[in-house]
Amino acid sequence: MSLKKAYLLVILILIVDQISKIYIKTNFIYGEDGQINVASWFKILLIENEGMAWGTQIPGDYGKLILTLFRLVAVTGIGWWLWDSVKKESSRYLIVAIALILAGAFGNIIDSVFYGVIFDHSHGQTATLFSDQPYGTWFHGKVVDMLYFPIWEGNLPKWLPIWGGQHFTFFNAIFNIADMAISTGVGILIVFNKKAFSGSRKHSELA
Numbered sequence: 375m376s377l378k379k380a381y382l383l384v385i386l387i388l389i390v391d392q393i394s395k396i397y398i399k400t401n402f403i404y405g406e407d408g409q410i411n412v413a414s415w416f417k418i419l420l421i422e423n424e425g426m427a428w429g430t431q432i433p434g435d436y437g438k439l440i441l442t443l444f445r446l447v448a449v450t451g452i453g454w455w456l457w458d459s460v461k462k463e464s465s466r467y468l469i470v471a472i473a474l475i476l477a478g479a480f481g482n483i484i485d486s487v488f489y490g491v492i493f494d495h496s497h498g499q500t501a502t503l504f505s506d507q508p509y510g511t512w513f514h515g516k517v518v519d520m521l522y523f524p525i526w527e528g529n530l531p532k533w534l535p536i537w538g539g540q541h542f543t544f545f546n547a548i549f550n551i552a553d554m555a556i557s558t559g560v561g562i563l564i565v566f567n568k569k570a571f572s573g574s575r576k577h578s579e580l581a
Contacts, residue, residue: 400500438486453476
C-alpha cells in the first residue's frame with residue numbers, strides 16, 4: 375500500500391468521524407437517553423469525556439492539558455511509524471492497522487484541541503458551532519461519543535456470587551468512529567500478528 379492510499383484512508387475516517395461528531399453536538403442534548411433508538415440493542419446518545427478510557431481523568435488544573443499534549447506526541451510517533459512502514463514496504467495488514475490507529479487518535483485529538491473553543495456546552499441545550507460563548511479553552515475540549523450498544527440489560531440471577539441480583543448492562547461502553555478505528559487497527563495487529571509483522575509486503579499480501 376502506498377503512502378498516498380494510507381493517508382487517504384486516514385482522511386476519509388477523519389471526515390466521517392468529525393461530521394458525525396459535529397452533527398451529534400449540534401442536534402443532541404447531553405445525556406438524554408433514547409435520543410435515537412435504532413433498535414433495542416443500538417442507541418445514539420451524546421456524552422462527552424476527557425479523552426481517557428472509561429472516563430478517567432488526570433487530576434489537577436493541568437491534567438487535561440498534559441493528556442492532550444501526550445496524545446499529540448503519541449500521534450506524531452504513530453505518523454512516523456506509518457511513514458516508515460510504507461517506506462520499508464511492510465505488510466498491508468500492518469500499514470492498514472497503523473493508518474486506522476492514526477486516524478482514530480487524530481480524530482479524538484481534534485476534539486481535545488479545538489472543541490472547547492468552537493462549541494458552547496450541550497447540557498440542557500444543543501451546542502452551537504463557532505459559539506461566541508465556548509465551554510472551554512484551547513487543548514481543553516471534551517471528546518464526543520455517541521454509539522451505544524446495550525446488547526442486554528437486566529438483573530443478574532441472585533445465585534451469582536458478588537453481582538447476584540444487581541442490574542447489569544452488556545455492553546455499556548459509549549464510543550465514536552475514531553474509537554472504532556483504533557479498536558479495529560489494534561484488532562488487526564492482534565488477530566493477524568504474524569502477517570502484520572512478517573516483513574516486506576511482497577511476502578505478505580492481503581488475500
